[in-house]
Amino acid sequence: MQKLNFKNRKGFTLIEVLCSISVFIILFTLAFNVQLNTLKIKKYNEKMKNYTYIMEYVKNNIIYDIRYEDLMNLSCNGMKYVKLEDALKAENENKDILNLFSDKNPGREYIEINIEKGEALKIDLKLYANIYGTYKGEECEFYKGKFER
Template identity: 45%
Template sequence: MLPYRQKILVKRGFTLIEVLCSITIFSVLFMTALFIQVDALKVKTYNEEMNNCTLVMEYVKNSIMYNCSYDSLLNLRMKERTYIDCSNLKFQHIKNINVTTLFSDEKPLKEPYIILKVTGEKVLRVNLQLHAKMYGNIKVEECDFYKGNYKK
């Protein structure tokens, strides 16, 4: 049997180890919860950005389909104005803007941006490509539709 003094010293040692273990477990759980919250915030901002870019692309598609003429599409193709920089565009701000003024001939330096490709002669095939950076990789979403030279 250990003398009484040695038993007290052993209990103090175990008490110190228990406190250190509980602090370590608490800090690990706290850091895990913190990382989960930060990742959730990143996913939320990414989803808001992608939603905004998708709405901008949908607006551009509908505006070209229903409000642009055949000649204005040919004009965009001739001037090679095929890029829309989506990084600073908000869907609420572009509702009252003519969509042809959003196009430029310079490729944006960073994602997200939209590329317009117009092919064909009598019936134009319009291809819109949304280039967006998703978790370090560039993701491309495409949309195709046709525009013809129809008289009403």
């Protein structure tokens, strides 16, 4: 066997420097990707939270501020679409949500209301929004009227 002589070794070789730089670059790239994905998830969650607040605002207005007869009129007239932009403005300015309903589909981001008539109205709210290239929807179902549970 041949003995290794460490006394003659004066410093790092070029290969050792390149290997250490490569390991550092790989670790830095992984950390950067994790941070970038964390920011994307944070933005996505923030947008979904805002949409959930808008949906909750519309639902609470329907439950507490809109009369049974007004809902029946909306259903009979085919007024079942609310633009998300308009709902957001109404939420910030505390406007009446009844005036936001339209019979035309706004196309991009909107809330659709479906009303099933009966002793108690079964109301189904569906929110459609484009979130980072994916068209997603949220649903909320509740009842309005005089009924017993």
